[in-house]
Structure formats: C-alpha cells, structure tokens
Amino acid sequence: MLMSPVYRVVNTTLHLSLREAINVLNKELILNALDATDEALKILGLNNSRIGVCGLNPHAGEGGLMGMEEIEFITEAVEGAQRIGINAEGPFPSDALFADRMYDAYLALYHDQGHIPVKVASPRLASAITIGTPVLFGSVAHGSGLDISGQGKASETALIQALKNLVMYSQK
Template identity: 35%
Template structure:
C-alpha cells in the first residue's frame, strides 16, 4: 500500500479522530506498527509515533522495547535482506540520562531491555545519547524513542531521499516522509522525487 501526505488537522476537524496513517492502518490490519524513515544510507525506527512529548516517557516500556526491536530485527532480515542487523538504540533523556542524574528511564527500562535483547542473540547496542548516536559507528538502524528525537537530523541531511515504511504490519505500507506542503501548491516548485522512491 502506498499512501500520500494527509492533513491531520482537517481530518480531526471533520470529527474523525486521526493521528496518522500508521496508527489508522494498524487498527484495520492489526500488528505491531513501527514507523521507519529511511533512505539508501540511513534508517530510523520510532519507538513511539505521533504522540505529545509530555506523554513519551510513560509510553516507553521494557516490554515494548523488546517486542518492537524484535519486529525491527526480523523485518530488516526479511524485507531488507540484512543477515544480522546491527541496531543502535537511543536513550530518552539528554546524555542518555547521565547515569541517572538526568532521568532514570535508561537505567530502569531501556538498558535492561537491551541486555535482554542481547541475550536473545540480537546485535543491539545502547542506550546512546541522541545527539551523538550518528558518531557511534556503523549500524543498520537507529531506534529513536520519539518522533522528533532523531528525525530532525535525518531530514536535514536527506530530506528529498526519505521514505516512510511501516514495519510490523501484515501488509507492506510506504509513504512519502513529508506533509501536504500547501505552500507549494500552484508554485511549480513541488517535487515528485520522494514519491518515485517508494
């Protein structure tokens, strides 16, 4: 399934509760949806999707990190033909919590989940500070705790090359990784470049 950009505000104003294609399609098809924004050079998966920043910390759980990372690992093997995916996971807090001084989600939730995943044979590392994760070496995917943690960097360096693929569904779903761009309508400046990569 290929989807285009939608205006969530207009859909919600019409009386339909809608936070995004990812969540909508997962309700219809079932599965454990994971948003992956990627190009030929980089892949970033999101532990949470379109939620308020103030809600992120309570949506991060040991169980979800394990289940979603296993889905990511399996999907990279099957759909992207990567034999043993190398996975980097971010912390939630600045400096990945600074040993508990800037938050304890890393020590209480994220690190124990990573340790469990390692014991199960998954090639996973972290939690890494989000601001330096691109300097930690080569990986096949970065798992980000929330939407605007890693994506701003990725969109800054590869905006016109990114595709959104939803992992964890019984169907394959891709989309452009940008909004409706009403400001470009009628200007002849809009580009179909990203759509051609899906």
C-alpha cells in the same frame, strides 16, 4: 521505518506529544520495536545487522544524573533483545549515535529524535515503510505537503524512493 541514503530509523513512538511519548515508553514497547526492526532488516537482506538504541535523556541519562529511564527500562529492553539474538546496543546519547553512522538501523524513542537526523542528512530523499504490521504501507517521510500544493515547489523524489522501497521490501 524511515529510510534514506544515510539512515534507517525506527521510531518507538510516533505521533504523540513528547510528554505522552515518555509516559507510554516501557521495556516491552522498546523490545517490540527492536524485534520489528530486526525482522525488517532481515527482510531487507541485512542479516547479522546492528541496531543502535537512542537514550531518552540528555547524555543518555549520565548514569541517573539526568533521568532514570535508561536505568529503569531502556537498558533492560536492550539486554532482553540481546538475549533473544538481536544485535542491539545502547542506550547511547542520540547526537553521538547518529553522528557515528555505524549501525544498520537506529531505534529512536520519540518522533523528532528519529525524524530530525534523517531529514537533515537526506532532504527530500527520505521515505517510510511500515514494519511489524500485517499490511505493507509506504509514504514520503515529510508528509503530504499541502502547504506547497499548487505552487510548483513539490518534488517527486521522495515518492519515487518510497515506491522503490516498497518494491524492494515486498520482494524479499
């Protein structure tokens, strides 16, 4: 889960090419991601939270005019989450979804869909924690910064936030 002062975002897929991410997406993967998101929000003390789900295609497919994934399995995953008590809504066009800022967490379907809004809204303040895994792990959201190593350009801000998030998450 990416965490910043503005957003909490969970990526359904991570370090895959866009083509690979689309190929692995299915109802079960999205439902598992929604379940892990809901559980993480509860650990963070956010009961009765709302999760907004991004669409995959432009304008969330426009009813099949721009892709069928929303109809074929994304909506089914959201409805399946609702049936087990997860307050998930969507799929919505991701640009409009992130612009409204009305959810406790957002489910992105591929890496950049989730990382771009977090990093634009909160430069140098975003961090990440693992959710849905037996081992708690935290890091900065921007990577290791090897390209600026030794140049006096790095900031400790995101690392400090990552450590605070780990402490907060592990104490719940």
